[in-house]
Amino acid sequence: MMTEDEPVVFVxxxxxxxxxxxxxxxxxxxxxxxxxxxAEHFLEQxxxxxxxCIILDVRMPGIGGMALQxxxxxxxxxxxxxxxxGHGDIPMSVQAMKKGATDFLPKPFEDGQLIDAVVKAVExxxxxxxxxxxxxxxxxxxxxxTPREREVLPYIIAGLLNKQIAFKLNIAEKTIKVHRAHIMxxxxxxxxxxxxxxxxxxNIEPYDQRS
Amino acid sequence: MMTEDEPVVFVxxxxxxxxxxxxxxxxxxxxxxxxxxxAEHFLEQxxxxxxxCIILDVRMPGIGGMALQxxxxxxxxxxxxxxxxGHGDIPMSVQAMKKGATDFLPKPFEDGQLIDAVVKAVExxxxxxxxxxxxxxxxxxxxxxTPREREVLPYIIAGLLNKQIAFKLNIAEKTIKVHRAHIMxxxxxxxxxxxxxxxxxxNIEPYDQRS
DNA sequence: CTCCGTATTGGACTAAAGTCCAATAGCAAT
DNA sequence: ATTGCTATTGGACTTTAGTCCAATACGGAG
Numbered sequence: 001m002m003t004e005d006e007p008v009v010f011v012x013x014x015x016x017x018x019x020x021x022x023x024x025x026x027x028x029x030x031x032x033x034x035x036x037x038x039a040e041h042f043l044e045q046x047x048x049x050x051x052x053c054i055i056l057d058v059r060m061p062g063i064g065g066m067a068l069q070x071x072x073x074x075x076x077x078x079x080x081x082x083x084x085x086g087h088g089d090i091p092m093s094v095q096a097m098k099k100g101a102t103d104f105l106p107k108p109f110e111d112g113q114l115i116d117a118v119v120k121a122v123e124x125x126x127x128x129x130x131x132x133x134x135x136x137x138x139x140x141x142x143x144x145x146t147p148r149e150r151e152v153l154p155y156i157i158a159g160l161l162n163k164q165i166a167f168k169l170n171i172a173e174k175t176i177k178v179h180r181a182h183i184m185x186x187x188x189x190x191x192x193x194x195x196x197x198x199x200x201x202x203n204i205e206p207y208d209q210r211s
Numbered sequence: 212m213m214t215e216d217e218p219v220v221f222v223x224x225x226x227x228x229x230x231x232x233x234x235x236x237x238x239x240x241x242x243x244x245x246x247x248x249x250a251e252h253f254l255e256q257x258x259x260x261x262x263x264c265i266i267l268d269v270r271m272p273g274i275g276g277m278a279l280q281x282x283x284x285x286x287x288x289x290x291x292x293x294x295x296x297g298h299g300d301i302p303m304s305v306q307a308m309k310k311g312a313t314d315f316l317p318k319p320f321e322d323g324q325l326i327d328a329v330v331k332a333v334e335x336x337x338x339x340x341x342x343x344x345x346x347x348x349x350x351x352x353x354x355x356x357t358p359r360e361r362e363v364l365p366y367i368i369a370g371l372l373n374k375q376i377a378f379k380l381n382i383a384e385k386t387i388k389v390h391r392a393h394i395m396x397x398x399x400x401x402x403x404x405x406x407x408x409x410x411x412x413x414n415i416e417p418y419d420q421r422s
Numbered sequence: 423c424t425c426c427g428t429a430t431t432g433g434a435c436t437a438a439a440g441t442c443c444a445a446t447a448g449c450a451a452t
Numbered sequence: 453a454t455t456g457c458t459a460t461t462g463g464a465c466t467t468t469a470g471t472c473c474a475a476t477a478c479g480g481a482g
Contacts, residue, residue: 106301174430360458
């Protein structure tokens with residue numbers, strides 16, 4: 001399915017010497033590394049789809065590290081962020097961690113600390129990506145449902161009988177059976193139990209009877 | 212069901228004056244507050260079941276704040292922790308946040324900061340408690356199943372037919388029907404769909420056909 | 423206009439599940 | 453030994469669900 005899945009580490013720091021030494025370090029540990037000397041340059045890049053992580057300097061001209069984290073956090077399949085900084089304080093680090101950073105390293109730091117953080121961040125990225133792929137697969141299959149089938153689905157996963165659904169939608173019970181069969185086939189499941197689990201993953205709310 | 216659910220804030224700090232002023236502050240905001248001047252004293256207390264949070268000094272004689280957090284983290288229904296400290300650094304705050312602290316405030320801090328943190332922590336505690344209650348409810352109902360019924364359940368939520376389950380267990384299909392009915396009744400669900408959702412919440416793995 | 427997908431319905435039939443009823447055997451506690 | 457819970461089975465019956473088959477109506481694309 002995928003050709004390769006080499007993790008990529010993005011280094012964003014306005015200090016060229018920091019970039020350079022980080023690149024060398026990361027490459028010596030077998031990572032593909034790419035440097036950007038500002039948040040703006042990083043954002044110009046085409047959205048990255050693979051696994052990896054971002055090493056981000058807090059203080060930079062223009063868009064700062066924290067602001068960039070906010071921007072990236074809005075896209076769902078974002079890469080884990082490791083902060084590095086020369087002039088950080090506790091409130092700053094706490095805020096970054098609250099927003100989901102995987103680590104926050106004050107300069108100077110040991111090579112080993114940085115690599116440890118990168119290993120963990122990349123691992124996290126892999127997991128995010130896997131569950132994201134699963135979800136996309138699911139959504140693609142769900143897109144193949146007709147409007148009517150999408151309408152019937154919440155009733156089915158709520159456990160209503162065909163007869164009850166038919167009454168709700170004012171159509172024949174037979175028709176519900178057909179929709180049901182189509183849904184099961186399109187989503188590739190062999191039982192209502194599997195269907196329910198699928199729908200849970202895709203966050204499809206079952207029809208609530210108390211309404 | 213519950214009589215009251217007044218949130219309780221536990222303050223653990225070896226500095227008596229800090230305890231005192233925090234107690235006054237918290238009470239002025241309507242919280243019930245209890246002070247402990249060491250981690251050991253706090254641990255002597257009977258396990259607390261209600262909602263609330265813990266305000267914890269990092270540096271204390273004997274068991275330190277971070278060590279106490281580790282101890283508390285092992286019990287599932289633990290209270291959210293807010294750290295306060297006079298001599299903290301970034302790595303310390305990052306580690307605390309990684310371990311799930313809701314906040315980390317260096318002294319001196321504003322009253323408002325502390326209260327904000329407490330409000331959020333208590334809110335989090337409420338949510339933890341609610342989902343924990345739900346889980347306990349579920350487990351109690353699951354405990355009422357007989358061994359045989361527990362054995363049949365994974366097959367049902369995997370979507371197998373009664374006939375197939377009967378073959379697997381080498382018993383009559385009829386018997387499976389009876390078990391199925393008993394399970395549904397004991398767990399208080401009216402359809403397989405609900406049963407599957409319940410089992411998901413309780414982390415019951417469906418029987419895997421590929422084995 | 424014709425073709426195709428969608429939504430809808432119908433009949434006949436099979437298979438599965440649920441609902442009454444009642445019964446037996448093992449096993450542990452009283 | 454009696455009681456009660458668990459696991460097991462049986463028959464008869466009703467309700468649902470799924471599976472063949474085929475058909476009509478509508479709207480958009482070619």
